[in-house]
Amino acid sequence: MAVFYRIAIQSSIYGCRSMSMFPKHFGDPLRKKDMEDLNKSELTKFYHIPIKAALNNHSDTVFSDEIKLKMMNYITKNGNKALARGLLSRTFEIIKRAQTERLHLSPTDKQNVNTNAEKLLIEAVENSRPLLQLTSIKRGGVNYQVPVPITKKRSYFLAMKWLLDAAFEKDKKVCLPERLAWEILDAAHGQGRVIKKKDDVHKQCESNRAYAHYRWS
Amino acid sequence: MKMFRKHLGNLSRVSTQLQRNVVQLSTNAEASPIEETAAASVNEFRTAVANPGEHSALHVAKFYTIPVEQKKQIFTGGGLPKQYEQQIKTFTEPCLMVRSPALELLHYIKNADLTKPVVRYVLYGDNGVGKTLTMAHVLHYGAINDFLLVHVPWAPNWMKRPKEASNASQEGMLDLPFDAAAWLVHFKTQNAKLLQQLQLKTNKEYVWSKRESTPAGSSLIELVEHGIARIKYATDTTVALISELKQLSTAGQCKIMVAIDGFNAFFHPETRIFSDNKQRVTPDRITLTQPFLDITNYDWTNGVCILSVDKIAMTEGYMDSYMPRYLLGTQGFEHIDPFVPIHVENYTDKEFHSYINYYLDRHWINKTPQGFEEQLKFMSNKNPYTLMQLVKAL
Numbered sequence: 001m002a003v004f005y006r007i008a009i010q011s012s013i014y015g016c017r018s019m020s021m022f023p024k025h026f027g028d029p030l031r032k033k034d035m036e037d038l039n040k041s042e043l044t045k046f047y048h049i050p051i052k053a054a055l056n057n058h059s060d061t062v063f064s065d066e067i068k069l070k071m072m073n074y075i076t077k078n079g080n081k082a083l084a085r086g087l088l089s090r091t092f093e094i095i096k097r098a099q100t101e102r103l104h105l106s107p108t109d110k111q112n113v114n115t116n117a118e119k120l121l122i123e124a125v126e127n128s129r130p131l132l133q134l135t136s137i138k139r140g141g142v143n144y145q146v147p148v149p150i151t152k153k154r155s156y157f158l159a160m161k162w163l164l165d166a167a168f169e170k171d172k173k174v175c176l177p178e179r180l181a182w183e184i185l186d187a188a189h190g191q192g193r194v195i196k197k198k199d200d201v202h203k204q205c206e207s208n209r210a211y212a213h214y215r216w217s
Numbered sequence: 218m219k220m221f222r223k224h225l226g227n228l229s230r231v232s233t234q235l236q237r238n239v240v241q242l243s244t245n246a247e248a249s250p251i252e253e254t255a256a257a258s259v260n261e262f263r264t265a266v267a268n269p270g271e272h273s274a275l276h277v278a279k280f281y282t283i284p285v286e287q288k289k290q291i292f293t294g295g296g297l298p299k300q301y302e303q304q305i306k307t308f309t310e311p312c313l314m315v316r317s318p319a320l321e322l323l324h325y326i327k328n329a330d331l332t333k334p335v336v337r338y339v340l341y342g343d344n345g346v347g348k349t350l351t352m353a354h355v356l357h358y359g360a361i362n363d364f365l366l367v368h369v370p371w372a373p374n375w376m377k378r379p380k381e382a383s384n385a386s387q388e389g390m391l392d393l394p395f396d397a398a399a400w401l402v403h404f405k406t407q408n409a410k411l412l413q414q415l416q417l418k419t420n421k422e423y424v425w426s427k428r429e430s431t432p433a434g435s436s437l438i439e440l441v442e443h444g445i446a447r448i449k450y451a452t453d454t455t456v457a458l459i460s461e462l463k464q465l466s467t468a469g470q471c472k473i474m475v476a477i478d479g480f481n482a483f484f485h486p487e488t489r490i491f492s493d494n495k496q497r498v499t500p501d502r503i504t505l506t507q508p509f510l511d512i513t514n515y516d517w518t519n520g521v522c523i524l525s526v527d528k529i530a531m532t533e534g535y536m537d538s539y540m541p542r543y544l545l546g547t548q549g550f551e552h553i554d555p556f557v558p559i560h561v562e563n564y565t566d567k568e569f570h571s572y573i574n575y576y577l578d579r580h581w582i583n584k585t586p587q588g589f590e591e592q593l594k595f596m597s598n599k600n601p602y603t604l605m606q607l608v609k610a611l
Contacts, residue, residue: 033586061596062589062611089610096609097307100580104309116583117610 022052029054057081067122074160075176090177092117095185114188124187128162128194129155132205137214146214147205162194163187260578262571264315269323269358276315278571283311283357290410291353291360294403295370296478298349300605308579316347316568318561319354325557326355326521331472334515337553339480340525341541342561345602348525351561352476355523359474364521365415366407367462367512369400372479373530376488376500384493385452385504391490393505397451400505401444404458412438415471420464423457425450437461452504459508466519473520475512479530483510484549486535513553524553564599572604582611 027049035043057069068088075084095117103113114120133154134145150158167180186192264279266272272281288311297305305311322338329336340348359366380395405412417437424430429447431440437458444454466473483506487497500506513522526544528536537543541558542550564572573590576582582589597604 062584062586062592063607092610096581096583097303100307101309103580104307115580118584 026050026052028052029058031058032060065118067125068118070156071121071160074164087177087180090175091180091184092121094178094181095120098181098185117184120188121184124163124184124194125156125159127190128159128187128198130158130198130201131155132202133158134201134204134208137211139214144211144214145204145208146211147208148215159194159198162197166193166197260574262574262578268361269319269354270327270362272315272320272323274320277317277320278314278565278568280312280314280571280575283313285311287357287360291356291366291368291407293406294399296349296353296356296368301350304605308581312575313350313354313357314568314572314575315354316351316561317565318347318559319351322351322355322523322559323358326358329521331519331521334518335475335520335522337513337515337522337524337556339541339553339556339558340523340561341539341544341558343539343563343600344528345600346561346563347601348527348561349478351559352478352523352525356474356476359476359521360407363411363472364474365411365462365466365471366404367459367473367475368403368407369477369479369509370403372477372509373482373485373527375503375505376482376485376490377532379490382490387504389492390502390504391492391498392452393490393503394448394451397455397505398445398448401441401451401455401458405438405441405445409438411471412436412441417461417465417470419457419461423453425453431457455505456508459512463512463517467517469519471519473512475520475522475524477509477513477523478525479527480513480524480553481526481541481544481546481549482530484546484552485531486546487532489532510552515555522553524556564601564604566599569594569599569604572601576608582608584611 027046029051030038030046058064072081072084072088075087077084096115099113099115099117099120103115106113114123131149132147133150135148136143137146138144163180163183166183167176170179183192183194187194262279264272264276264281266276267281267284269281292302318340322340325336325338340351342348356366356368375393375396379393380399382391382393384390385392418434419431419437419440420433422430422433423440425443425447429443429450431443440454440458440461444451444458462471462473465471483500485500488500488503490498490503492498492502513524526539526541528539528544531544535544541556545553570590573582573593577585593604593607597607
């Protein structure tokens with residue numbers, strides 16, 4: 001019995017489940033969109049290498065988008081992605097309705113109004129991405145809040161999380177799509193609670209800059 | 218040390234970011250995909266002809282704008298689907314597409330001999346193909362061409378979600394006083410101008426109670442206003458009004474356009490209204506049903522009847538087919554038997570393309586990768602409602 005137990009532990013340490021993964025020489029599947037960007041010589045590279053199976057949530061339609069997919073995953077609760085998809089598309093509809101109406105009511109500043117909800121979402125996320133973060137590090141028995149730079153991936157995660165948190169925080173009588181839509185619109189225009197939160201984090205980082213060296217010493 | 222400096226650099230970047238103007242608008246739209254044409258009203262998908270009477274095959278798949286005051290007059294009490302109303306609000310212009318079923322119907326109406334008994338036209342088709350909007354187009358024609366409109370925006374509302382049901386004076390019948398009053402208000406807003414013009418008078422005296430009565434020779438407006446003011450008698454007023462209208466039009470004093478959306482609700486096997494003994498009531502025991510069945514009969518002249526039969530006017534278990542015979546049942550089918558069926562279908566290729574162009578023009582579709590139109594066509598099956606739903610999040 002003990003022998004089996006040891007084998008089980010060893011297999012979990014050395015990652016014996018490699019059978020379920022694609023070997024490293026497999027290439028990522030390409031979408032039509034990506035293929036258009038590549039020139040022909042680059043494409044020929046893919047002729048003779050094996051390609052991984054496509055992910056089942058990726059698609060080539062007008063409706064698919066990288067950031068939309070990510071946002072959808074963050075909205076999802078209990079694996080109910082169909083609901084999340086509905087909520088997000090409803091959010092986009094509300095954004096578009098607000099923006100389109102504004103556009104048509106004031107024909108003078110047509111250049112200033114963006115009706116593309118996806119672009120607005122991207123803009124909102126970019127605007128609310130933090131550069132630094134505070135982490136608690138223990139030095140000499142005291143916990144210091146130390147400013148630490150964060151990776152690009154984490155900054156995107158935080159931005160989207162803050163957007164969603166702000167949306168969830170509001171009055172429960174208003175539906176999520178509506179709340180989220182206004183948060184996105186605010187953030188895209190560089191205003192609102194999410195941007196304020198980001199600025200607060202940055203301010204704290206700046207005031208704690210004296211502790212910055214605790215990160216490595 | 219080097220790392221430390223790098224870090225400081227990062228921090229100073231933060232402070233510069235903090236100083237930027239917060240209110241600065243950073244969302245400049247890119248140049249719109251379509252160039253704004255100077256004369257937007259005569260685009261390839263628009264027509265400047267705003268009179269439905271002048272629409273012909275030339276204008277098929279083109280959009281025309283309903284003048285705002287006319288839209289207000291005809292559609293304030295309903296008549297356009299809720300989501301279409303919303304779309305009109307976002308696009309800030311009430312636009313309708315000229316489609317062949319509406320043209321067919323208009324052609325029949327224009328060439329009809331009004332001295333003959335009324336012809337019943339029945340619009341039928343699958344869910345979301347545009348039956349109500351076809352009716353709206355024809356209603357616009359009627360309002361312009363001096364038809365008195367007897368328009369029921371959505372008959373199933375009375376059978377499915379009435380405001381209040383109370384016992385009528387007749388034994389075993391149920392009144393829907395609030396809905397009847399709402400309909401009278403709708404009738405009044407639609408026809409106020411024309412009623413003033415025509416000076417129609419009632420033929421007989423109506424006694425509502427000991428103290429209240431409408432004498433013979435009083436104008437129809439007075440009758441309607443009495444119904445609105447005394448909600449208890451709204452249903453009786455509706456019955457009186459419609460019988461008066463029939464007589465007046467037969468006498469040649471006015472012409473009437475009857476438009477009832479979801480007409481098959483009057484022949485549904487059951488309603489959601491409960492009687493005193495907690496039983497579901499059949500539509501023929503609702504007092505409001507009777508006048509509208511009466512006016513769809515062919516025993517009067519000088520008018521047209523446009524009825525639509527709809528799957529979603531029924532409840533679950535009765536929604537298998539959109540064909541009039543199935544939806545109306547034997548009784549209903551026999552009631553309107555010699556009728557002209559008009560099939561409303563999904564978009565044609567031309568109409569679909571025109572609609573996409575319209576959406577692009579209104580900045581409603583913002584993503585235009587190659588082949589998006591094909592994709593939308595495939596996914597929506599050229600069904601107007603499905604297309605509307607799909608495009609919402611684009």
